[in-house]
Amino acid sequence: MPPLDANGMPLRRDDPAARLVCLGVDSIGYVIESTVDPYDSDGVPHGRLLMAQQPLLQGVRVLSLEQVHVLPWGTAFLADFGAEVIRIESPGHMNDRRSGPFPDRVPGETWWNEGGTFAYWARNKESLCLDVTHPLGKDAFLKLVAKSDIVTDNFRPGTMQRLGLDHASLSAIKPDLITLSCTANGHTGPWRAYGARARTVDAACGLSYLTGYAGEGALRASSNYMDHTGGLNVAYALLLALYQRRKTGRGMRLDLSMYETGVSCIGPALLEAQQGIERPRLGTTHLWQAPHNVYPCQGKDRWIAIAVSTDAAWQGLCTAMGQPAWAMAPGFATVPARWQHRQELDTHLSQWTAQQQPQALMDLLQAHGVPAGAVNTAADLVTDAHLRARGYLEAFTNQNAPSVGPRIYAGRPFRTLPEPPRRLQLVAALGQHNMQVLRDVVGLSEADIQGLLEAGALATQPREATPPNAAAASYQASGRDGAADQHYKEAIRTLAQATAHAVH
Incomplete structure (x- = not known):
C-alpha cells in the first residue's frame, strides 16, 4: 500500500x-x-x-521574553536539543539575573552575568538586550519575529496586548508563528489577572492541602514545584505545536496555566473527592503499607526512607537486620498486621537504623530486595557517584564570568544511547548577541544598531546596576554563611574540573 x-x-x-x-x-x-x-x-x-x-531542533528559532524560573526552565530544554533560543532581555529589569548563588555569596562587579540559578536556566541560549517598550526596540523586535518560529512570554495577561505584541499582531507578520504565554492562571477566567508565585500556585491547586503530617496543618515543598512542572509543560506544548505546524503549515497560540498544571498532578484526590472521600495527610507514611517512613541514621540530621509493601520485602528487611526477635512477632507477620501495628514497628526499626550510615544502609537493604533511599542533601547530590556515572552532572566554566570558576550543574533527566559528544553549555553575557542577531539575522545596518544604543533601546549592561546584596546578607543573618567548609569546596572544584575535561 x-x-x-x-x-x-x-x-x-x-x-x-x-x-x-x-x-x-x-x-x-x-x-x-x-x-x-x-x-x-x-x-x-x-x-x-x-x-x-x-541537533534535533536545529533551525528552530525561539524568541523568549522570559523571567524568573518557569519559562526559562521550559525553553532550556529546547535549547539543549539545538533550538536557537534568544532571550529578549530588558535593560531595566534584571529579574532572574539577580538570582544567586554568587561566588562565595558575594555579587561581583558584573553580578548580572554571575548568578548560578541564572546560569542553569540560561544555558545554551543567546542574549539580546532589547527594550521592546521603546518604539525603536519594538520595531527591531517585530523584524526579528518575521524570521522566527516561536515567541514565548510569561508576563501577566494583557501585557503583550498592551505592547502590541499579542498573537494576533505577531501572526499578522509571520502567519505560521507559534506563540506561548505562560501565566499563573491563564488568559481567561475570573483569576486571569491574579499574580502568583510558585508557592501560591502550590496552595491553590491543592498540593499544599494534601501535604503535611496527620493532625497538622498544610505544608509545601521547599522547592518551587510548580515552576518545574510548568516548565516541562512549556517544552511539551511547544514540541506538539511544532509537530502540528509541520503537518498543517499553521501556527497556533498556546495559553499555559501553572494553576492547571498543578491540578493535573492531583488526579487521584479529585476522583476520591467525587466519591465523598477526603484524602488524609499522611506525612511520610502510607495508607496501607508499613514500614513506610523516614527513619533516623547516624550523623546530624541524616535519614533513610524505607517502603515495604510486600511480605517478600519484609522478609528481606528482617534478614538485613539479622532476624531480630521483635520482628518475629505475629503482629508483624502480614501486610495488614504490620500496618495496624505501624507505630510500634517504626519504634523498633528506628532504633536499628539510628546505628547505621544512610548510604551503606541503603545499599544493604537494596541488596535484600527492600526499597530504600538515603535522604540526600544538595551537597550529597553534587558528589553523588551514581549521577556522575550516568553523566548527569555537567560541569563548565562560564566564560563570561571567569571569576565563578568551574561549577557543576544538573543535566538532562533522560538519556538516549549511544551518547554523542556533549554540546558546549554557553551562558551568554547580557546583550552578548546584540550585533549577531540584529545585523546577521534581522539585517539592520551598523548605523541602525548604533541608533538603538544611543536611544537606550539596546544595551549590554543594566540601567540600574545595584547588586543584589540582600541575598548574601540573609545567608549571614541565618547562620548559613560559610556552611560549606574549605575541604568540601576543594572537592567540588576537583570534580567540576574533571567533569568539564571529560565532556568537552
Missing part, C-alpha cells in the same frame, strides 16, 4: 514526499537520518544511507 499524505491521500511515487525521511534520535538531541523508499515491500531501507548528525 502506498504511503499517505497528511490528509490521508495516497502519495504518487514521483512525489518528493514519498521519499520518507526516517528520524532516529541517537542521543541527546542528535538525529541519525536515513532515506527510505516506502514502496519497498520488505520495508528495509535500500540504496544510500544518509548518516547526518545534527
Whole structure:
C-alpha cells in the first residue's frame, strides 16, 4: 500500500514526499537520518544511507521574553536539543539575573552575568538586550519575529496586548508563528489577572492541602514545584505545536496555566473527592503499607526512607537486620498486621537504623530486595557517584564570568544511547548577541544598531546596576554563611574540573 499524505491521500511515487525521511534520535538531541523508499515491500531501507548528525531542533528559532524560573526552565530544554533560543532581555529589569548563588555569596562587579540559578536556566541560549517598550526596540523586535518560529512570554495577561505584541499582531507578520504565554492562571477566567508565585500556585491547586503530617496543618515543598512542572509543560506544548505546524503549515497560540498544571498532578484526590472521600495527610507514611517512613541514621540530621509493601520485602528487611526477635512477632507477620501495628514497628526499626550510615544502609537493604533511599542533601547530590556515572552532572566554566570558576550543574533527566559528544553549555553575557542577531539575522545596518544604543533601546549592561546584596546578607543573618567548609569546596572544584575535561 502506498504511503499517505497528511490528509490521508495516497502519495504518487514521483512525489518528493514519498521519499520518507526516517528520524532516529541517537542521543541527546542528535538525529541519525536515513532515506527510505516506502514502496519497498520488505520495508528495509535500500540504496544510500544518509548518516547526518545534527541537533534535533536545529533551525528552530525561539524568541523568549522570559523571567524568573518557569519559562526559562521550559525553553532550556529546547535549547539543549539545538533550538536557537534568544532571550529578549530588558535593560531595566534584571529579574532572574539577580538570582544567586554568587561566588562565595558575594555579587561581583558584573553580578548580572554571575548568578548560578541564572546560569542553569540560561544555558545554551543567546542574549539580546532589547527594550521592546521603546518604539525603536519594538520595531527591531517585530523584524526579528518575521524570521522566527516561536515567541514565548510569561508576563501577566494583557501585557503583550498592551505592547502590541499579542498573537494576533505577531501572526499578522509571520502567519505560521507559534506563540506561548505562560501565566499563573491563564488568559481567561475570573483569576486571569491574579499574580502568583510558585508557592501560591502550590496552595491553590491543592498540593499544599494534601501535604503535611496527620493532625497538622498544610505544608509545601521547599522547592518551587510548580515552576518545574510548568516548565516541562512549556517544552511539551511547544514540541506538539511544532509537530502540528509541520503537518498543517499553521501556527497556533498556546495559553499555559501553572494553576492547571498543578491540578493535573492531583488526579487521584479529585476522583476520591467525587466519591465523598477526603484524602488524609499522611506525612511520610502510607495508607496501607508499613514500614513506610523516614527513619533516623547516624550523623546530624541524616535519614533513610524505607517502603515495604510486600511480605517478600519484609522478609528481606528482617534478614538485613539479622532476624531480630521483635520482628518475629505475629503482629508483624502480614501486610495488614504490620500496618495496624505501624507505630510500634517504626519504634523498633528506628532504633536499628539510628546505628547505621544512610548510604551503606541503603545499599544493604537494596541488596535484600527492600526499597530504600538515603535522604540526600544538595551537597550529597553534587558528589553523588551514581549521577556522575550516568553523566548527569555537567560541569563548565562560564566564560563570561571567569571569576565563578568551574561549577557543576544538573543535566538532562533522560538519556538516549549511544551518547554523542556533549554540546558546549554557553551562558551568554547580557546583550552578548546584540550585533549577531540584529545585523546577521534581522539585517539592520551598523548605523541602525548604533541608533538603538544611543536611544537606550539596546544595551549590554543594566540601567540600574545595584547588586543584589540582600541575598548574601540573609545567608549571614541565618547562620548559613560559610556552611560549606574549605575541604568540601576543594572537592567540588576537583570534580567540576574533571567533569568539564571529560565532556568537552
